[in-house]
Amino acid sequence: MRDLLPGAVAVAVADASAWTEEPLPEEAATLSERAVPARRREFRAGRACARRAMTELGLPPLPVPAGRDRAPVWPSRVVGSISHTGDYCAAAVARADRVRSIGIDAEDNLRLDEPTRRLVCRAEEEEWWHGPGGEAPHWPTVFFSAKESVYKAWFPLVGGWLGFHDVRVEPDPATGTFTARVLVPRPPGPAPEVLHGRFAVSPDLVRTAVVVTA
Incomplete structure (x- = not known):
């Protein structure tokens, strides 16, 4: 995914630890109690990648809760996107003053x-x-x-x-x-x-x- 995006965008791809990394409390609170194990697994990896991508930008690893439509709610002045399929997960993040929107x-x-x-x-x-x-x-x-x-x-x-x-x-x-x-x-x-x-x-x-x- 790194090769598909410009330098202003930070990318993190899930390694083995990302799939088991616990979400931050603000993130966990927006995950449905009825979520199946596969959904919980991909949610953990997606949020872990999002926070790691933020640190690449020199930003603190802020929480990325889910909205009512399950879409990520990004911190102020940050834009991003998360994708996962099977054993692959990635997040892309950029500063909002340089990029208006990202989709991966x-x-x-x-x-x-x-x-x-x-x-x-x-x-x-x-x-x-x-x-x-x-x-x-x-x-x-x-x-x-x-x-x-x-x-x-x-x-x-x-x-x-x-x-x-x-x-x-x-x-x-x-x-x-x-x-x-x-x-x-x-x-x-x-x-x-x-x-x-x-x-x-x-x-x-x-x-x-x-x-x-x-």
């Missing part, structure tokens, strides 16, 4: 079934990966991850929801970058119509990242 996402590098693929991909995206995009990597999974990153970067700016078909993603395989165009009306000013991101594909993972600079 990691997904297992697996083929999407047809119903999920149609839910994720617009018709022109399907045409692209059936044509010039080619079969490798699993492009629908790249589209899925890219749109997740776009949503994570978009939501803090406008507080609005985006569906998969509300965003059109255009990858550039040669550079590992993508352009994402938001196709729904948006409030003037707070969020751009076009966002730019990067992606990386390994045998196990698809990772994407979007940054909206200050």
